[in-house]
Amino acid sequence: MKPRWRKVLHDLIDNKARTLLVVFSIAVGVFSIGVIAGAYQIISQDMGVSYAANVPANIELRMTNFDEDVLDSILNQPNVKDAEARRVFNMRVRVPGTEKWVTLDMNSFESFEENSINLLTPLEGASVPAKREVLLEQKALTNLDVNVGDLLEFQLPDGSIKTLPVTGIVQDTASAAGDFLASPFGYVTMDTLPYLGQPESFNRALVTVTGDGDDIAYVREVGAALKEKLENNGQLVVRSRFSESHKHPLADTINAVLGILLALGILIVFLSSSLIANTLSALLNQHLRHIGVIKLVGGQRNQVFVMYITLIMAFGVIALLIAVPFGGAGAYGLAEFIANELNFNLLGYRIVPLAFLIQILVGLFVPLIAGLAPVVNGSRITVLRALSGGLADDEGPARSGEEKRLPWFDWIQVKVTRILAARGIHIPRPFVISLRNTFRRKSRLALTLFTLTMGGAIFIAVFNVRVSLHDYIGQIGKYFAADVSLDFDEPYRLREIEQAAMKVDGVERVEGWQFVSGELLDANGDVMENLNMFGPPADSGLVQPNLLDGRWIRADDVKKLAISESARKYFPNLNVGDQVHLKIEGREELWEVIGIFQFMDREGVLAYAPYEYVSQMNDLANRSYSFRLETEEHSRAYQDAKAEELDKFFRDQGFKVRVAESGRASLDTAVESLDTLVVFLLIMAILTAIVGSMGLTGTMGMNVLERTREIGIMRAIGADDRAVMRTVIAEGIVIGMMSFALAVILSIPFSYLLSTIVSLAIFQSAIDVVFTYQGYVIWLALVLALSTLASVIPARNAARLTIREVLAYE
């Protein structure tokens, strides 16, 4: 091997700490981009394929009870490829011997063997239940501790308990895909229904279309024709839902979220490149003498250039060897996590060529670009300057007779200290050293601050985004502020329920609510979207709407509604006073909009009309199926306890309770799913913070290395280990605190940007940004800890240096 290549090899091996720092700086960027790009590719490929593989229904119709004849007529419709009928109903189940009830969405259909839409994938045990057996969707296992062969207790509306054995676990990737709030599923055959107190008729039709199932307009067209036909035949369609064959309902959301993560990944690459630039520039500085000697013995500029570029490439290759496998595994891990959360399957572990290519490019070119300037400058240096080493820079001693001017920033620092001293404020000199050292290498400081500030700003912003999302959910909660929702299988008089409920300790208020499920139609009478209309009493204390326009409902309103702003997605010019075309219970009606309130719903449009009118419309005056209760305490635990107590109380009294649920239950589910997203954001924020603190560690390491002589002087004049460490750590903390101040400022636009992007992805509308002290406090603690930690190793090294070593540095 030629001597110069041997030198490159030695440079790589001899200073292991430095090599590790550079390699790790590159590897972090490569890893991050590899994970995100890989996961993005895997998910965008597999999500659709996996979804389509289970033949999802293009049209889902919720109807009043129907029989095989209706199914046949659906099958005979033009453009209908296939259709399946099911009965879907809620049941409360529990593991025998336990107290915890779980609500399951029970699906029953005629023949599991002939299941051709929303296919079930068998995971364990039987794939076809026999009479009086139940299959569970895998998600149910998170709430129910059962195995195949165990028994489950089912509670009937009359309170009686029936028992079914669990004979298999299946996966259902198509039903309720994209609905975070959906209950887990159970599956039984139609002939089990009488045993569970259900009629042997269907209430849901799943339909696939011929032709292009990915053309949503076409699917809607087929669905509209189908509905019209059914309704003409006297069949009531309560709700309809349309989906594309190959597009998971959450694909857009996931892609948007992955897009955000990708942006953060690119940012990490960018930050790690500044880290690389810093380290390489310090390395070249340390190697000035080497370069001087190489040139002295005849080395040419391009030879020096090639040597150091080779060194950088070697760093890149080592980083790739580490980061690519981890990045690939991380990508699949992330994709698998998302797939699990959203209940779809991946096509198996594989190397994603695009992600692989991106990693190679990032691993080789980013360090090359980052290191180019230092290498070019280093290779251009004259022998004289190279051999004079540190004497040529600002830290060398002045020579007599030379006129030197103080840089303006140093002048300001000295001036400020003097002004303070004149006022009797003396800063301890060891701290003055830390402060002034901070600003000695300004470009290095700028790069370090940049990485650490970006990490901090994103970290803080993620917390603000989290709180903003929670606040938004909290805002949603204001439309459903009840502590306990009590639904019955038959209507009861308001007074009767109120009197009974008030006997339960802690119940303070009872309201009977109405519910109407309808559809929002366009001018041509075509269905635009489902409409969920609630009918609370006009004076309800359980709805605190945030009105954007108009007024809230009044008791004397007739065919008047307050509608959520999401209606403007379909009618952009919708205003108070306008009429909307609704289809309710098969009737087409015109309703007047009296108010528009802030609320974005994923499924359908929300509207409110007064109980007083809706109950008459439903023919349920002074009666209701659904009651909302307010209790004296509002914690989730209290609500859960009261829901349980009320459930038992009413059943014992002979009421047919369908479900008693705490008000926060569904909101908490929504919050949990949002928190999953926040966790991803936080992971990326932590990665940026790691890059930032690595930058700080590198900077402190380089600073200490360059100031070895000064540390020796400090020791020579009386600084003990602690004093030396304090000086170094204080410098790290000063940098940390500066970055914190900058991060606080930068976190404001970042919070707005990130909240807007995330909320647009999830809610299709921007949400109000809420700021929380949490992110700031945590980041402050973290940056203090990180900057201390980042300085401790260099500080310990500094303290360990003997003065002989450092003065031998001359």
Place this chain on the structure above:
Amino acid sequence: MHGVVKRFKNAAGEFTVLKGVDLTINRGEFVSIVGKSGSGKSTLLNMITGIDHPTDGKVVIGGTDIYTGVSESQRSKWRGRNLGIVFQFFQLLPMLTLLENAMLPMDYADMYDFDERPARAMDMLKLVGLEEFANKLPMLVSTGQQQLAAIARALACDPPLLVADEPTGNLDTKSANIIIDLFEELARRGKTVLMVTHDPSLTSRTTRNIIIADGELINETIAKSMPWLRHRHMMEFTKLAEERTYQPKATIISREEHIENFFMIRKGEVEVVLHDRKNGENIISRLKPGEFFGEIELLRGGKAIANVRAGASEPVEVLTIKREDFKRVMDVSPKTADAVGKIVQERLEVHRAADSRKGGLFSLFGRK
């Protein structure tokens, strides 16, 4: 220093830089340490300052054994309070003003009240004449001023011992003179000043000169008596020399006797005596430490031409070198032989004059 040994290891193997050095320096002395490059003088200084630690032996400063059971960190603290160090390259911290540099040791050693420190540092800068540059950064003052500031810093904690490593090595003559004047003044005030230097002109201004060669100290009496000798010959003499002590008035050399040794006075005084026929004995010269005698017979042959005896007040300590050793070294060291020859000539002149006046017999004495 007691039996201080320092060994270093490197790829080429182990080598001993200090070979069992014994050295005592008294309070208030202004001592120079000289030696060629690689002789071990910086290592010796590092042992005294606690900058490096010996492989073997002890260093006791002001009653404190600075190595036994003391960590490097504790030694730094001790150094801050007890030792001022002045470096060849000044080693001021570039980010601090001269005043701040002078305050720093007080901060580290926690000496003086926090609020007193600026005034104390300013006093030190005044002492070295830098008060008007107090708020300047080192890069804005001359190298001489930087070294003066370094001295002010070294004095900040009022340490009893000041150690300077080539303090004038990087300065012009004028600046160097100012520094040495300052050291002299400090020594007069009771500080012990220890200075490593290459510059022979500086050694003449110190009260004591220690020469180190190949990791060993040259006997100071030999160095003082025979300054023209090469260091290796001094070292040879150091190893060959025998110590003798004579009680007051005891005869060291008798006239007309053969002389077998060369004598160098370490302590006390010797009297060169001629016997007058009328008046009896006549003391023609008194020789002090650092002077030698016995060289005339050794160089020219023959018997002693005068009596030499110990002074009357105290015993005298001398170092002796055997005739053959002395002659061998003189044969290979023409420079020394010339210098000694000149002294012999001078002495003979003086002796002849005295002898003709007194009518006595020649004695032999030596004076530097």
